[in-house]
Amino acid sequence: MPAHAISKSVPRYITVAQTLMQEIEQGKFPVGGMLPTEIEICERFAISRYTAREAVRQLTDLGLVTRRAGVGTTIQAKSVNARYTASISDPSDLFAFTKQTRVQLLGEDQVEIKGEWLKVLPDAAGQSWPRFTSLRYPAGPGGKEPIAYTETLVQPSYAAIRDRIHRPGQTVYQLIEELRGEKVHALQQEITCVSLPKKIAELLHAKPGAPALRVLRYYLGADESLLSVAINTHPQDRFKLTTRWQLNWNAE
Amino acid sequence: MPAHAISKSVPRYITVAQTLMQEIEQGKFPVGGMLPTEIEICERFAISRYTAREAVRQLTDLGLVTRRAGVGTTIQAKSVNARYTASISDPSDLFAFTKQTRVQLLGEDQVEIKGEWLKVLPDAAGQSWPRFTSLRYPAGPGGKEPIAYTETLVQPSYAAIRDRIHRPGQTVYQLIEELRGEKVHALQQEITCVSLPKKIAELLHAKPGAPALRVLRYYLGADESLLSVAINTHPQDRFKLTTRWQLNWNAE
């Protein structure tokens, strides 16, 4: 017997899965109830058990049903709620294709949180945070132009980072994790656009007033406490932030 | 022959998958290289093809490998390391806190893909794509200034969108999904910074030459085909793109 009689190149288990999904959607198999057993599906569609299982696997992957040996298949939801997700293995992945970069430390000092800084760190008013400034170059040698000017502020209690920050290839968030022995729990990224201030423009060998991407990155600890904030300024045409969002079916 | 000789109740395909994962981790199968074929795995572990496939399925589910009929199984990563993920329920969520926006359609025409457009749509050279231009305002009434100027190009075969695009509250990607009866599979977002061109500046009531965020959004179909591309231009200070990345605990 041929694998599929009618619609060529559409797998049998796909059409079976779609049929079952429609019937769930229509309430023929209500949420909380049971899907027919594998054997019943085999008989109904005249398919082997492998094909029936593959069809039901589609539903489980979509989170529509759950299965338990000895019990059966329980309907969990009428329809899938699709979500798009993006993932990175490392905060430095946010630099996308420019992951390979070289960092040159410019200096360090202390910043009093007042004035303009209150917009960045409203909860740290009156405090004094250590600041590190640096330039980021494309990987490899050569006198290429920098792609970013970075200011990194770290929470006062992490000032010990100062002793380690000179090590090349280390990012601040890695140092924080090292110091704390804990992972950065989340990071929040805010992207805006600015005119290049004169001082930064000089460092970047760019024209003052030219447009630039400004990327603020807040590093948060397990209790949502602010560990560090990095301010990256990228001159026009030297940087492009790329994110890929993928449709995710196995939503809850 | 018994299904599994040694470790009872641990499926054979699980142990095979773990063995393969270890060997990938150790570099025995380097990233970018090929995993042994199914038949080779069958012979090596003395298992049937079903079991071998089930083992490799574990790896594909984890994103460690991808498979292509006629080619083989390609190693994608040494280990599961998607530590941080960001998720949105809907592409319009990328507008973050400005999700509530009002759209004013300005006009529609056809664009020949040549010159500057080749940078945006290099694979569509010589084609003619329908274009819709619009302004996006903050929600609610009042004569507020627009937060974005948007050009949307759709694949020529989706020109029928023209008939529906006048409906308010509908986004282009929703119309595409409606037309195609399929979800947008992925979207790729590219963020750069530009100087406001004079014509756009006038529409946005902004100063020509002022910095602006440019967000390109490519909408991709199931086979990675380009369905549509939207070009959003946001004047300085009127828009901020916020993304929150959350540490993923269930990653290995």
Add this chain to the structure above:
DNA sequence: AAGTGGTCTAGACCACCGA
């Protein structure tokens, strides 16, 4: 043409569960 992964069949034994 040869080899890959994708689909499918018809069997089988098992661990688990509820009556």
Add this chain to the structure above:
DNA sequence: CGGTGGTCTAGACCACTTG
């Protein structure tokens, strides 16, 4: 105990990619 899903075998044909 009988029925469920979970695992597994040994075949088979197919669509696809590459030489």
